[in-house]
Amino acid sequence: MVGAIVATSTTLCFPPQFFHSTSSNSFPTICFLRKCSNPRPRFTHTHYFSSSLHFSVCKISERQTQFYAQAQAASSSSAASAEYVEEPATNVKFQTSLSLPGCSDSLTLFGTGYREKVFAIIGVKVYAAGLYLNQSITSELNAWKGQPEDVIQEDSSLFKTIYQSPFEKSLQIILVRDVDGKTFWDALDDAVSPRIKSPTTEDETALSTFRRVFQDRPLKKGTFIFLTWLNPSKMLVFVSPHGFPSTVDATIESANVASALFDVFLGDSPVSPTLKSSVAKGLSKILE
Numbered sequence: 001m002v003g004a005i006v007a008t009s010t011t012l013c014f015p016p017q018f019f020h021s022t023s024s025n026s027f028p029t030i031c032f033l034r035k036c037s038n039p040r041p042r043f044t045h046t047h048y049f050s051s052s053l054h055f056s057v058c059k060i061s062e063r064q065t066q067f068y069a070q071a072q073a074a075s076s077s078s079a080a081s082a083e084y085v086e087e088p089a090t091n092v093k094f095q096t097s098l099s100l101p102g103c104s105d106s107l108t109l110f111g112t113g114y115r116e117k118v119f120a121i122i123g124v125k126v127y128a129a130g131l132y133l134n135q136s137i138t139s140e141l142n143a144w145k146g147q148p149e150d151v152i153q154e155d156s157s158l159f160k161t162i163y164q165s166p167f168e169k170s171l172q173i174i175l176v177r178d179v180d181g182k183t184f185w186d187a188l189d190d191a192v193s194p195r196i197k198s199p200t201t202e203d204e205t206a207l208s209t210f211r212r213v214f215q216d217r218p219l220k221k222g223t224f225i226f227l228t229w230l231n232p233s234k235m236l237v238f239v240s241p242h243g244f245p246s247t248v249d250a251t252i253e254s255a256n257v258a259s260a261l262f263d264v265f266l267g268d269s270p271v272s273p274t275l276k277s278s279v280a281k282g283l284s285k286i287l288e
Contacts, residue, residue, distance in 0.1 A: 087112040092128035107132035110282040113275025134167035153280035170228040181217035195260035206254035
């Protein structure tokens, strides 16, 4: 599936109190949007909206009046769609946060994009993708505070810092057309293998395990695939044709394979530039 890519992106919009906390080690919790009925809540519920993303950030604050006034202005129709972000090129919806088997904490959506393969000069979209991170990763990115989106996107050291973080992260792939499992794996392997210069026995075993997940397996439109990094040397792979997975399909234990796979999507030459661009936008907002 390595071919020409057409770029577009989804802008993620984060509210100001997501970026600032009362201490360097505290982070607000992203919650689903809801209507507040108590005019004097203990928590401030501030609602922000954009055409691409709706967030509700719940955080203890003394500035209740200002934030609650904004919450009162939120409409119930907007609340109904607050749990999702739509990738604009494919119209695929991604949850703004999720919990996966094997992960210790919920993960937050930081950006979306799509993968396109060109056949005979015609671009064919194959899947949409969304990157989910543990929010605590942002505490390790203070060196990039105030940097604009384009600087963040081109700074490979930032994405290496994200990858090397011990906090969990996951890439969700949602197919937008039927794909043969072998074809999907061959395309992925064509991108991963060149990034592993001298494969070890551990690497070969990990790649074989990875391959068996997809070989002889039809992947229908709408199939969910999750590539989840528990740490820089251990991954979980989930494939589910019917929504979110409940079991793990494979465990990949190879630092080289895990690193190469992350580089495929967020390295200097990503297979989905739209995904990396969208993640850079999200990060630039958080690090303002």
